[in-house]
Amino acid sequence: MTQSEHQQIGFRLAKTAELTEVAAIDWNETIESIPDIGTWAEENSSSLFNEVINDLRIMTEESERFLETHTLKxxxxxxxxxxxxxRNQESYMKIVLLxxxxxxxxxxxxxxxWYYRNMLIYKNIIKLAASSNERIFVLYGAGHLHLLIHFLEESGLVNVEMxxxxLLN
Structure with missing residues (x-):
């Protein structure tokens, strides 16, 4: 068992709900024409890149501290x-400026x-909604949330419930 959200929450929730199927909807491939930001940062001094990395480190540390002292819910x-x-989305908006x-x-x-990846994830979610009565639980890392909500809500094809x-009911 790993520490990833799909292992810790997704598979356990599917088992509890007695689901017969779990769909993999991620897409995360390398595209040759797209620059590697890590390589670019190694070759170029960038205070903005360092700021983004520091912001992400702080968010990760805050997240870990919060989880240590609170329930999963x-x-x-x-x-x-x-x-x-x-806050997560702001990190991506800073990356745009590099x-x-x-x-x-x-x-x-x-x-x-990043947008392309999330659009393909959105497309995979929509393909799963075979009917208007279909209910789909989507579990993703926090960085994806802003775009996935945006794409799903603006599509008019699904009703998004957060x-x-x-958890409050």
Missing amino acids: EYLLWLNQREMVQ GDEVNPVGAMWTAQY THHY
């Missing part, structure tokens, strides 16, 4: 708060990889 409610979702006019590495990575709706 409290942690999930905290992690899914609008302000936490916004590079320069000649090589806008951050904007290229965010548009051509974690707190179920």
